[in-house]
Amino acid sequence: MLNFCSLYSGSSGNSLLVESDNSKILIDCGVSSKKIEQALNSMSINASSIDAVLVTHEHVDHVKGLATFISKFDVPVFSTIETFDNMEKITSKIPESNLNYFKIDEKFSIGDLEILPFAIPHDAANPCGFNIFSDNKKLSIATDIGHMNSGILKKLEGSSFLLLESNYDTEVLKCCSYPFSLKSRISGPTGHLSNDIASKTISYLLKNGLKTAMLGHLSKESNFPELAYSTAMNEILSNGLDEKTFNLSVASRDFPSKLITI
Numbered sequence: 001m002l003n004f005c006s007l008y009s010g011s012s013g014n015s016l017l018v019e020s021d022n023s024k025i026l027i028d029c030g031v032s033s034k035k036i037e038q039a040l041n042s043m044s045i046n047a048s049s050i051d052a053v054l055v056t057h058e059h060v061d062h063v064k065g066l067a068t069f070i071s072k073f074d075v076p077v078f079s080t081i082e083t084f085d086n087m088e089k090i091t092s093k094i095p096e097s098n099l100n101y102f103k104i105d106e107k108f109s110i111g112d113l114e115i116l117p118f119a120i121p122h123d124a125a126n127p128c129g130f131n132i133f134s135d136n137k138k139l140s141i142a143t144d145i146g147h148m149n150s151g152i153l154k155k156l157e158g159s160s161f162l163l164l165e166s167n168y169d170t171e172v173l174k175c176c177s178y179p180f181s182l183k184s185r186i187s188g189p190t191g192h193l194s195n196d197i198a199s200k201t202i203s204y205l206l207k208n209g210l211k212t213a214m215l216g217h218l219s220k221e222s223n224f225p226e227l228a229y230s231t232a233m234n235e236i237l238s239n240g241l242d243e244k245t246f247n248l249s250v251a252s253r254d255f256p257s258k259l260i261t262i
């Protein structure tokens with residue numbers, strides 16, 4: 001068994017759940033610990049049954065509730081050493097015995113989940129996405145990506161399930177109220193992934209084993225769930241793929257998604 005649920009996903013905060021027969025992990029704690037606990041409770045999961053939290057990078061939308069969650073429920077947290085070093089205020093509130101390090105491109109295990117962190121281009125210390133393997137299945141999580149490259153594509157190939165960033169629509173970003181410097185950062189090579197590139201990536205991967213894709217980490221100001229979905233769906237269908245052969249959805253910023261069995 002390999003299950004996935006997006007508890008919260010968006011520029012306002014991220015936390016994702018992956019569950020196997022004997023393990024449950026969260027990727028990021030980017031909303032309050034209380035909100036994460038509520039989302040887990042709504043799925044009849046006790047927060048203290050979480051086996052580990054993996055952290056992609058130190059930006060607040062990924063670590064806001066981390067220190068409280070880790071301390072309250074005594075859960076081990078895993079990240080790169082550079083990520084921990086660049087969020088001193090949070091790391092200092094976490095008991096040393098809960099801190100665990102991984103290296104990019106080196107596999108490690110949590111129960112029956114095998115995890116491979118891979119590098120992503122983003123303006124953080126040492127940010128990563130994850131391939132997670134269990135039960136002969138592969139799922140991938142990739143958000144906060146400034147641009148798509150062949151290295152990431154290779155990591156995503158062969159995934160049955162993918163949560164991929166679809167952060168902004170190029171035209172909406174141009175017109176939104178963000179200052180110019182923020183617009184440049186978002187659309188820059190170490191910012192975020194556009195709907196167009198996310199759509200092309202998913203379209204390519206659907207021809208390489210992907211069955212279910214969820215668009216995530218949408219911007220509140222420069223995107224709309226319907227627009228992200230229709231951009232991806234139009235791109236996929238224009239590539240001749242049959243709508244009945246795959247599942248596409250958009251993760252909500254405010255509510256848990258349905259539990260997806262991979």
Ligand SMILES: [Zn+2]
Nearest residue numbers: 057059122144
């Ligand atoms: Zn970020």
Ligand SMILES: [Zn+2]
Nearest residue numbers: 059061062144
């Ligand atoms: Zn983010």
